[in-house]
Amino acid sequence: MRCAPGDLHDLAAEVLTDSPAHERQLFDLRLDRWFADLHDGLAAVFPAAAVGPLERRLIGTAARAFADRDPELKELDLRRTLDDAWICDPGMIGYATYADRFAGTLAGLGDRLDYLSELGVSYLHLMPLLEPRPGDSDGGYAVADYRRVRADLGDTGDLRALATALRGRGISLVLDLVLNHVAEEHAWAAAARAGDAHYQDYFRLYPDRAEPDAFERTLPEVFPDFAPGNFTWNAEMQRWVWTTFNAFQWDLNWANPDVLVEFAEIILFLANLGVEVVRLDAIAFLWKRLGTNCQNQPEVHALTQALRAVSRIACPALAFKAEAIVGPTDLVHYLGRGVHHGKVSDIAYHNSLMVQIWSMLAAQDVRLAAHALRAIPPIPASTTWVTYVRCHDDIGWAIDDADAAAVGLTGWGHRAFLSDYYSGSFPGSPARGLVFQENPATGDRRISGTAASLCGLDVALQAGPVPGRVGAGLVDAALARVLLGYAMVFGWGGIPVIWMGDELGLRNDPDWASEPGHEEDNRWAHRPRMPWDVAEERQDGATVAGRMFTALRHFATVRASLPYLDATVEAEIPELADPGILPVLRRHPVGVMLQLYNVTAGWRPWPGHLLHAHGLADGVDALSGTLVQIGLDGNLWLAPHASLWIVPRG
Known part of the structure; x- marks a missing residue:
């Protein structure tokens, strides 16, 4: 083990001078344990002369966060250090929702914890709740302040109280951290527009179209309908701003070490509020390299390794989850391959499994899925997948052309079939999804919709004699398809996550476009508000809600009892x-x-x-x-x- 240099221990001692001796000793031991990961991650990205000063800044940040950490959280750090495979336990059952759509406010959500415990939840992912820009905020992913909670939800005190209540029930709180960009209203962007050269270097800015045009030759468009292109002209600065997702989301310049330090401070701030998992949003996009699609670059993994090392030194109870919706060969790198083995994110989304589940249900054939899933390399034993039937986002048909060809299909043809099937335009399809972001140039058509609507429950209830009651064969078949998908994600290993409403068989919200700011984004169709009157039916086995809730609760109970489902297997x-x-x-x-x-x-x-x-x-x-x-x-x-x-x- 390469121990940390003496000057870093001296720096930590200065910061922790008022801390008890045993805590200073503990910090020193962690510093030595994780120093090599920190140093190697930084050295892979920044010039050698910059690494030492950057290490001092980051260790100072870690020491201050450790000193400020609540005693209860320090105890959790010790527990997680003794059981560093806690995320792999079969008892980990996830639930994902928007706080406001589930319970109105953070305090209101605290009043609904019995519901989550009844379902068997031990991992709660609350969708973006840090202060976004006003108006359209890409569902909260355009963050204006990382240290404030949306005013309509409460404040950081409410968030801390909720995290404490969840921890008392054995439920880990998961929050989104948007790494690739900030809202144009963020203080950093405001300072850049005002001419502050320090903050202008936080972003990718260009005086003319020469470099943007060169990059555009190999860059895809994330939202071709909403935001074509990847650069936006800013009249105040007379500069082109790199904006991968939307004109109001400014990409950050991760080649600037100040950006790394800022996010290290933000991560530790959230951890000290009681957040146990940070979802690293849009992590694949952090590093820009001319001639590439500017995704999955090696520096992304080195930067993540450095951030994870800082968090391990200050608060090892915190886990990283990579939101990288990329191809299988790229995806495993977010859990660590080669020199980064087991040193980057602890959790990653198994997007391939999700896509293949929907493919199997539509095609009624498993050969493509078997081939594709076999091809995914093994992951470090200390890491795990999040498995899911659907999430807050649309479903993109990430079917690899080579995988399709291996089983006698064409990638383009199968992707087109899935879009047709789940939009309901394929003859005989019971699905009622919505086409999202159709790209005529590529033929790409992503799909929005709840699990129940994509599995045919809308059609079944329209045809059934008594809506929602047992006895209609089409209802039985639709629910069987939903439950088959959930059985697969509960049985795969990792952390299965239920998206809010699936446990009640909720269908697409017919009024999704009526809320201001949602009109152009049909993903809100599968983000309904929680109908608590329907949830009251969850004990009634003669209703859709009762059948779904009982089945998923049963999956959770059985899963927790089976050591075979430990994610280390x-x-x-x-x-x-x-x-x-x-x-x-x-x-x-x-x-x-x-x-x-x-x-x-x-x-x-x-x-x-x-x-x-x-x-x-x-x-x-x-x-x-x-x-x-x-x-x-x-x-x-x-x-x-x-x-x-x-x-x-x-």
């Missing part, structure tokens, strides 16, 4: 025996677990000899509690859209 896709059944194998030291998912609307067989091969011919389906039954024909038969979690008996 890799999910494997064994040989297929039927193109309609996805097998997932998990080899844990206590035994083998085989999951089988029938993605078709018909009965499908699974060969009994494959169960014998894994010692599971007399196994138990953990979801139903029933023994495995191999028929006289030698097969185990799965009902339409059935999910089996087969474990050893006893």
Whole structure:
């Protein structure tokens, strides 16, 4: 282990002069433990002469945050240090929502914690709640102040109180931290517009179109409908500003070490409020390199490593989650590959699994998914995935052309099929999604919609004799598709996250466009306000809400009891025996677990000899509690859209 230089220990001692001796000793031990990660991350990005001074600034920041940290949070740091795989536990069940749409305010959300505990939630992701710009703020991702909470939700005192209440229930609070850009109203941007050269260097500014045009040759457009191009003219500065997402979101210049220090301070500020996971939004876009798409550049991982090292020194209970919706070969780097192995983010979104679940449900075929999921390299054992059926965002069809070709499809053709199917334009499709950001040049059509609407519940209820009641076959089929998707994400390992409303079978909000600022963004169709009258039906098994809530709560309970689902165990896709059944194998030291998912609307067989091969011919389906039954024909038969979690008996 490379220990920190003496001058950094001396600096920490000065800052911590009033701290007890055991805390000074603890900080020194952490400084030595994480110094190499900090130094190597900085040295990979900044000139050698800048590294030493930057280390001093960051260690001073870490020491001050450590000194200010609440004793209860320092105890949590010790607990997490002793159990650094806490994010991998099968009892981790996530829930994601907007605070205002769930409960109005942060205080109101605190009054609804019984609901989350009843569902089995241990990880709560609250969508952007730091102060955004007025008006359109890209759903809160245009942040005007990282140290203030939206006034309509409360203040930082309310956030601290909520984090404390959640921690008392064993629920970790997750917040978004937007790294790539700030709102044009942010104080840094305001100072830059006023002519402050120090803050102008926080951004990517250009006097003419020469460099922007050179970059544009290889840059994609994130929002071609809302914000074509990647640069915006600012008349006050007479400069072009790099604006990847929207004209009002100014990309930051991460080549400037001051930006790194600013965000280190912000991360530790949030951690000291009680935030346990920071979602690193748009992290893939941080570093700009001419001739590339300016995503997934090596410096991104070095910068993340440095930030993580600072947080480990000050507050090791904090985990990093990478919001990188990129291809599988790029995605694993956000959990650490090569020199960054296990040193960057602790959690990442398994976007590929989400896309393949929707692909399997539409095509009723698992071959593409099996090929694509097998191709994802293993991740560090100390890290894990967030698995999800859907999120706050639209669904982009990240189907790799090579993966599609490997199973006899074309990438373009399959992506077009999925867009047609989930928008409801494909003949016979029960889905009722909305096309989001169609790009005529590329043919890209992303899809908005709740899980229930994408699985056909709208159509089923229109046809059913008694809306929402058990008995309509189309309703049963629609809910079976939703639950099949959730069984897959609960069974994959990692942290399965329920998006608010899916646990009640909520459909698209028909009034999504009526709220000011939402008119042009149909993603609000799948971000409805929580209908608490519907939630009151969650104990009634004769309603859609009751069936969904009971099923997902059951998934959570069963999952927490199964050591096979610890995320330190890799999910494997064994040989297929039927193109309609996805097998997932998990080899844990206590035994083998085989999951089988029938993605078709018909009965499908699974060969009994494959169960014998894994010692599971007399196994138990953990979801139903029933023994495995191999028929006289030698097969185990799965009902339409059935999910089996087969474990050893006893």
